[in-house]
Amino acid sequence: MVVHNPNNWHWVDKNCLPWAQTYFNDNIKNTSFENDDYHFYISDVQPVSGHCDVTQRKGKVLCIYDLRLVFNVTAKVKNASEGDQTKSGTITIAEFEHDQDKSEYMYETVVDDVSNMVRQYLLPLVTSKLEKFQPDLIEAHAKDVQHAE
Numbered sequence: 001m002v003v004h005n006p007n008n009w010h011w012v013d014k015n016c017l018p019w020a021q022t023y024f025n026d027n028i029k030n031t032s033f034e035n036d037d038y039h040f041y042i043s044d045v046q047p048v049s050g051h052c053d054v055t056q057r058k059g060k061v062l063c064i065y066d067l068r069l070v071f072n073v074t075a076k077v078k079n080a081s082e083g084d085q086t087k088s089g090t091i092t093i094a095e096f097e098h099d100q101d102k103s104e105y106m107y108e109t110v111v112d113d114v115s116n117m118v119r120q121y122l123l124p125l126v127t128s129k130l131e132k133f134q135p136d137l138i139e140a141h142a143k144d145v146q147h148a149e
Contacts, residue, residue, distance in 0.1 A: 012145040013055045016137060020052045020067065021045070023136065027129050028071060033121040038114065039076045040122045043088070046070040050096075054141040061142040063134060069093040073122065075114045087112035091126065098134060102127050 024045045032041035050067035070092045077085035089111030096105070107123055109115045 011055060011057050013053050014141055014144050016052045016054055016063075016065075016141055017048065017050070019140065020065070020133075020137070021048045023133065024048060024069065024071075027132070028126060031122065031125050031129060033125060034078075035117075035121065037078055038117065039078060040114075040118055041074055042071045042091075042122075042126070043074040044072040046072065046090075052137070054137060054145055056142075056145040059146075061138060061145060063098055063137050063141075065096070065098045065137070067093075067096045069096050071126070073109075073111050073118055075111055075118065087114055089115070089118075091118070091123070093130075096130065096133075102131055105130065 029042050029045050032039065034040070048067055048069060050065065052063075052065040052067060054061065054063050056062070070090055073089050073091055075087040077087070089109070091111075092108040093105060094108070105127060107119070109119050109123070111118045
């Protein structure tokens, strides 16, 4: 989609919420970590809510998003003596925003009795993937909000 907008002067917005849902399913789902006792992984991404836009004003491309993210987590006990022992829960980020630094991400982790291990081992992997969201969003949609030269 190329917009008729001489000199890229006027505001042009594109809703990228559906793209964001797909992005998190493709990039966060199946993120995993194993240690001697457990195999931790993101088993699903719940529907993403909030807003996610790429916008252009006066020739500058920006992204603005404020999303609520909820990831389902599974922790499988290795070498379980009594059948399949699986623990499950969620990682929630109530406000994932465009102007946050990774140190400002607020995770709520509830995974049966292994939340501390999920925070220690799985969250750093999730955080490194979340950091890539903003540049990937702009790269994927900047061309859609700018006037073709």
